[in-house]
Amino acid sequence: MTNVNVQGWLYNGLNAQRNIAILEYQPDGSISYRLNQEDELTHICEVSELQISARIGNSARFISLPNQVKFETEHNDSVDQLIKIATEKGHIKKGLYHKLAYRLESNIYFVVLTIAILISSTWGFVQYGIPFLSKEVAMILPAEIAAEIGQGSLEIMDETVTQESELTLSRKEVLRLHFNSLIPEDENNIPLTLVFRKSEFIGPNAFALPSGNIIFTDEMIYLSENDDELKTIMLHEIGHVVHRHGLRQLFQQSGLAILILLISGDVSTTSAMILALPGVLLEAQYSQAMETEADTFALNRLAQHQLEAKHFAAIMSRMEGIQNDQNQALEVGDNQENADFSSYFSSHPATQERIQRFLDTPSALK
Amino acid sequence: MQVDTQGYNEKPFKFTGNAVEFFGIWVVNIALTIVSLGIYSAWAKVRTKQYFYGNTLLDHSAFQYLATPVQILKGRIITVLFFGFYYALSAMNPIWSTYVSAFFAVLIPAVIVLSMSFRMRNTAYRNISFQFQRNFTQAYLIFSGPVILFAALFYLSSQLSTEIEVSSTLALSVEDEFKPPLELIGLIVAAFLLYPFWEFFRTHFIITNMRFGTSEFQFDTHAGSFYKVYGIALLLLILVVTVYTAILTSLELISYIDIQYLSEGAPLDDNLIVVGILSIFALYLWLYAYIQTAKTNMILNHVKVAGMPLESGLSVSYMFYLYISNVIAITSSAGLLIPWTLIRVARYRAQTLVFLTDKSVGSFIPQQQKELSAIGEEFGDLFNINIGI
Numbered sequence: 001m002t003n004v005n006v007q008g009w010l011y012n013g014l015n016a017q018r019n020i021a022i023l024e025y026q027p028d029g030s031i032s033y034r035l036n037q038e039d040e041l042t043h044i045c046e047v048s049e050l051q052i053s054a055r056i057g058n059s060a061r062f063i064s065l066p067n068q069v070k071f072e073t074e075h076n077d078s079v080d081q082l083i084k085i086a087t088e089k090g091h092i093k094k095g096l097y098h099k100l101a102y103r104l105e106s107n108i109y110f111v112v113l114t115i116a117i118l119i120s121s122t123w124g125f126v127q128y129g130i131p132f133l134s135k136e137v138a139m140i141l142p143a144e145i146a147a148e149i150g151q152g153s154l155e156i157m158d159e160t161v162t163q164e165s166e167l168t169l170s171r172k173e174v175l176r177l178h179f180n181s182l183i184p185e186d187e188n189n190i191p192l193t194l195v196f197r198k199s200e201f202i203g204p205n206a207f208a209l210p211s212g213n214i215i216f217t218d219e220m221i222y223l224s225e226n227d228d229e230l231k232t233i234m235l236h237e238i239g240h241v242v243h244r245h246g247l248r249q250l251f252q253q254s255g256l257a258i259l260i261l262l263i264s265g266d267v268s269t270t271s272a273m274i275l276a277l278p279g280v281l282l283e284a285q286y287s288q289a290m291e292t293e294a295d296t297f298a299l300n301r302l303a304q305h306q307l308e309a310k311h312f313a314a315i316m317s318r319m320e321g322i323q324n325d326q327n328q329a330l331e332v333g334d335n336q337e338n339a340d341f342s343s344y345f346s347s348h349p350a351t352q353e354r355i356q357r358f359l360d361t362p363s364a365l366k
Numbered sequence: 367m368q369v370d371t372q373g374y375n376e377k378p379f380k381f382t383g384n385a386v387e388f389f390g391i392w393v394v395n396i397a398l399t400i401v402s403l404g405i406y407s408a409w410a411k412v413r414t415k416q417y418f419y420g421n422t423l424l425d426h427s428a429f430q431y432l433a434t435p436v437q438i439l440k441g442r443i444i445t446v447l448f449f450g451f452y453y454a455l456s457a458m459n460p461i462w463s464t465y466v467s468a469f470f471a472v473l474i475p476a477v478i479v480l481s482m483s484f485r486m487r488n489t490a491y492r493n494i495s496f497q498f499q500r501n502f503t504q505a506y507l508i509f510s511g512p513v514i515l516f517a518a519l520f521y522l523s524s525q526l527s528t529e530i531e532v533s534s535t536l537a538l539s540v541e542d543e544f545k546p547p548l549e550l551i552g553l554i555v556a557a558f559l560l561y562p563f564w565e566f567f568r569t570h571f572i573i574t575n576m577r578f579g580t581s582e583f584q585f586d587t588h589a590g591s592f593y594k595v596y597g598i599a600l601l602l603l604i605l606v607v608t609v610y611t612a613i614l615t616s617l618e619l620i621s622y623i624d625i626q627y628l629s630e631g632a633p634l635d636d637n638l639i640v641v642g643i644l645s646i647f648a649l650y651l652w653l654y655a656y657i658q659t660a661k662t663n664m665i666l667n668h669v670k671v672a673g674m675p676l677e678s679g680l681s682v683s684y685m686f687y688l689y690i691s692n693v694i695a696i697t698s699s700a701g702l703l704i705p706w707t708l709i710r711v712a713r714y715r716a717q718t719l720v721f722l723t724d725k726s727v728g729s730f731i732p733q734q735q736k737e738l739s740a741i742g743e744e745f746g747d748l749f750n751i752n753i754g755i
Contacts, residue, residue, distance in 0.1 A: 009427055011493030016579070016730035018427060018492055053430075056413050057387040059420030060428030068732075070493040072428060101398075101413065105390040114397045119700070 003027070004082040008073025010035075023063070023071055025082045029091040031065070044069075047086045052079060055102045126259070131286060134251035138244040146210070146247050147190045153209045154195065165196035165218050172196055175216075178227060182234050182305060190241055194234075196221075204319055208237040210246025223318055231305065232298055232312035239297025245290045252286050295354055299361055309361035316355045374674070374722035381716035383421035385706040391417055392705040408439035418712060424491065424721055432495070433488040475505040486576060494732045497577035508571050512564055516553065523552060562592035573669055579730045581672035591668070595660045603653055610649065648690065655686035666719070672730070677720040688714060 003026050010021035010033060021033045025047055032041040044065055051064040061079050063071040073079060086092045104110050138146065165172070179194040190212040197215055199205075204223040206216045214237045216230070224230045240246070302309055395410035415431040422429045452470075456463030479500050486496040566589040573585040659682045666678035688711060695703040 009492075013493050013732065015728060015732075016492045016494055017728040053416070054413070056417045056420060057383070057391060059383065059417050060423075060430070061420075062430050068493070072430075074428075101394065101409070104398075105394045106387075107390075111390045111393050114393050115702070118393070118396060119702075122700075 004078060004085060006071075006073050006075050006078040006082060008071055008075065011070045011072070013068030013070060021071070023073075025086065027085075027089065029086065029089065033071075047082075047091045050092075052083065055080065055099075057102075057105070122259075126256070130252055130255040130259070131248070131289065134248040134255060135243075137251055138247040141244075141247070143190045146244055147212050153211065154213050154215070157197070157215070161201040162197035162199040162215075162217070165198050167196055167218055167221060171221070175221070175227070175230065178231050179214075179234050182231060182238060182301075184238070184242065184301075186242075190244070192238060192241060206233050206237055208240035208245070210241075210244070210250075212241055214238065214241065224315055226311070228307055229311040229315040232302070232307055232309075233315060235298035235301055235305070235307070236294045236312070239294035240290070242297065243290070243293055245294070249287065249290070291354065295357065299358070302361075309358040313355045313358040316351065316358070320351055320355070374724055376677075377425040377721045377723050379716040379719040379721070380423045381421055381709075381713040382423060383417060383709050383712060385709045388417060388709055389705045405439065408442060409435040411435075411438055418708075419489065422712070422716055425723075427492050430490040431488060432490055433484070475509040476502060478509070479505045482572065482575070491578070492730070494579040494730050497579075497733055499575040499577065501571075501575050504571055504575070508564075508567050511567075512560070515560075516557070519553060519556060562596050563589045566592045569665055573665075577733065578671055579732045581730050584670040584673070585665075585668055586670060587664070587668040591664050592661075595657065595664055598660070599653060599657050602656065606649060606652075610645065651689050651693070652686050655689050656682050659685045671721075674724060675722050677722060679718045679720075680715070681718075684714065 003024050006023045006025075008021065008023065009018045010023075011018050019035055021035050022037070024032050024034070024041060026032070029047050030043055031045050031047050031050060032043045034041050049066055053062045055061065055076055058074070058076055061073050061076055063073070063079070065071060083092070087094055175196075176194055179192075183189075183192050190210075192212050192214060195213050195215045196218065198218040200219070202217055202219075204217060204219040206214065206220050208214050214234065216233075220233070221230065298312065299309065391413060395406070395413065398406040399410050412431065412433060412435045415433070419429040419431040452463065452466050455466055479498070479502055482498040483500050486498040489496045566587075569592075570585050573583050576583040659680045663678045663680050666676045669676050688707075692707040692711070695707060
């Protein structure tokens with residue numbers, strides 16, 4: 001067995017002076033040093049008295065000696081060899097942690113495997129975990145509490161973008177009767193109310209608020225060619241409330257925010273605010289899934305209410321046509337402000353797909 | 367600021383970490399933290415700190431991070447217990463939680479002092495620890511100062527506005543009209559005007575209480591330097607927004623013409639929106655880069671350790687390039703390139719920093735050490751208190 005030499009800086013602990021020194025381990029377990037290759041060795045202590053810092057990559061390694069003396073070196077491999085030999089000789093005890101973390105960190109297979117597992121589990125959590133948990137929690141909540149969320153939304157809309165409806169009382173009454181006939185019977189449902197508002201700003205549209213208010217704009221009523229069309233839209237909006245989409249959106253957004261915070265928590269290398277961007281994209285994906293769910297809800301109940309799928313497709317296509325004529329400023333403003341209202345204003349290709357889905361549904365009516 | 371380099375030796379900083387190596391450390395840290403349900407996070411923090419400190423060299427000697435994982439873990443456990451207690455209370459009674467929040471707010475200055483103290487004690491260079499004087503009185507004066515000032519201003523302005531209202535109703539008894547809350551606007555303007563002043567005091571407090579061994583840190587500038595940074599930032603913002611608005615207007619004109627000729631404006635409109643949003647992000651990042659860079663340079667160039675100055679030469683455009691490429695790298699890799707961004711920023715910061723030493727460089731003397739718990743620092747981390755120098 002040979003001696004182990006490690007070159008580095010020696011600090012005396014009394015002031016900031018330093019010396020280049022060679023630390024030498026001898027097979028009998030003693031540690032000595034010399035300042036120059038030609039110098040005589042000076043005995044310092046036994047190897048068991050050393051405190052050697054854990055290896056972290058190739059960063060500087062620190063060895064504490066008795067009397068506040070410290071030795072610093074960049075020769076990590078020599079230090080590892082010193083530890084290995086001293087351990088084999090029984091001069092120092094085995095330190096598991098020291099080696100384990102470094103071995104994992106420097107093992108390319110382990111790192112790649114871990115990355116694969118981390119990516120797939122994060123992806124799975126975002127894709128399925130967050131929507132699933134949000135749904136479970138939202139559906140467990142009693143209807144009264146669920147209806148509390150977003151209580152003030154209608155008031156805010158009235159103050160900003162909507163005015164009182166100009167429809168006649170009898171017209172409203174007819175539509176209310178249609179609406180009431182569509183409400184499913186289920187004790188844990190949020191109470192549903194049909195609300196009419198005029199809004200040039202929003203144009204023809206309908207939204208479901210989490211509180212159970214379903215708003216139709218006057219413009220939407222004028223756009224329809226028959227009441228069956230409006231009934232299919234009502235079913236879609238009822239689907240939003242029954243599936244508690246407003247509440248779920250809230251939970252999903254919080255879940256995503258927490259996840260992004262966890263991932264980007266230690267990012268000081270850029271402005272953290274900018275990193276919220278992917279969250280916005282994911283939220284758009286979630287709300288697409290909710291539109292599909294509300295469509296399914298409507299589709300499943302068409303036959304029961306003597307309605308045809310083509311009516312939904314017809315009015316949607318008409319809305320789509322109007323939207324393409326409108327300028328993009330409205331659309332942008334709408335996506336941001338009405339994100340909670342499960343608005344029809346969604347990105348274009350998805351709307352086409354949705355219409356196609358209704359067109360593909362064979363009529364259940366004879 | 368130009369530092370007189372005569373009679374000094376330039377000792378450059380250097381960062382020797384590399385992204386591939388740190389990537390392994392980072393991944394294992396995350397994985398073991400998840401597997402151990404958060405317990406390993408204390409070891410993860412220490413390993414990360416040790417990696418960055420141990421790769422930061424000044425004149426060929428590395429910095430050392432001294433805190434042990436067990437210290438960090440204890441601090442984290444106590445902090446988590448505190449917050450658990452807080453959430454339990456607020457779930458039971460919202461009123462109690464307000465009291466607890468107020469109690470926490472009162473603790474913040476003390477937390478900052480303890481946190482700095484822990485951080486400095488556990489940073490060593492050439493076997494000498496840094497220190498932070500635990501000057502609680504100063505901390506409370508500096509952090510409660512603005513609160514007291516604004517409470518007083520608010521009280522005064524509300525008094526003043528009632529008087530005006532009373533006199534106007536008496537004199538004219540005019541019809542109701544919309545009045546902007548002038549006093550509120552005044553307070554906000556006052557806050558903006560006074561913020562650089564307060565930031566100077568805070569920075570001065572942090573730096574002058576730092577020690578390397580027994581040697582003091584000096585901070586030889588005045589509040590004017592902070593006003594200069596923010597003033598230039600404001601001027602640049604006004605300039606860029608004016609130019610930006612002009613460009614946007616001309617672009618809208620182009621899209622209008624396109625709609626006229628092609629009668630299909632939608633795809634172009636979408637592109638315009640994307641370009642508009644991206645340029646606002648870029649503008650924000652650039653302003654952020656300017657303020658961060660100019661402030662860091664200004665602060666570091668006025669710091670002296672036992673009379674020996676630092677010299678920081680970060681470039682705004684390079685920092686902007688770093689920030690924007692970091693955003694692209696992080697978002698397009700779903701976070702996987704975070705370690706790379708940490709390394710490259712550390713490398714750039716180190717290579718633009720120089721310590722100008724004189725003959726007395728070896729004469730720093732260590733101070734007697736006492737053990738200090740990590741509660742302050744972990745509390746500060748959870749509160750997300752940024753001490754920011």
